[in-house]
Amino acid sequence: MPAHHPLPSPQPCPEAAGxxxxxxxxxxxGEDQSLGIPVRFAYHRDDPFAVSLEFLGAAAEAGTxxxxxxLLWEGLQRPAGTGDVRIWPPCTCHGRAxxxxxxxxxxxxxxVDLPARQLRRWLRRESFALVPRGTEGSLIDWDAGLSGLTG
Incomplete structure (x- = not known):
């Protein structure tokens, strides 16, 4: 009988695309009203500076x-963003986790209210493991981008 070896827990690796x-x-x-919905956050090496937030199920018409x-990481620590996307961290003084x-x-x-701990864990363990903070620019082909702009 072959030996049983437990499978390692899945971990992102540098070769993974996202x-x-x-x-x-x-x-x-409203103040005391909310609707539960599933959402998907995604991160891909081919767009290293961005995350996407996709609404699923009944809220799918809200798009991606x-x-x-x-910005997402900063918003987990303190209020962040201007314009179309604004983020506020959990506020324990108001009972919001x-x-x-x-x-x-x-x-x-x-x-939208999101579970902060799960999102922080995903950013740290998966997104930042895939592309560490501060190294995103190394994945961009700057010469090709500049060449595309200048014709």
Whole structure:
């Protein structure tokens, strides 16, 4: 009988193209009203500065939003962002343990509460393991980008 060897837990590796995580989020409808929805955060080496937030299920019409990975990380620590994407960290003084993201588009805005611990863990263990903070620029072919701009 062959020996049984436990499989290692999945870990992102440098050769991996990307990573994602599905989280249970809440769309804030009012002071004491919210709607539970699944969302997917994704990160890919071919776009090393950005993460995407995709609404799933009944909220899929809200689409997919792309914004800076560093903005998301900063928002876990302190209020961050201006314009279309604004992020607030958990606020224990108000009894809120979730990360709050406001997305503003041409058709309106949506306020989303996300589990901060799970998101922080995914960023640290998977996204930053795939491409460490501060090394994103090394994955960009700057010469090709400049060449494309100058014709």
């Amino acid at each position: 990573t994602d995580v599905v989280l249970d989020a809440r769309i804030v409808l 939003w792309r914004f800076g990975r560093e 979730s990360l709050r993201i406001m997305l503003q588009g041409q058709d309106g805005s949506v306020l």
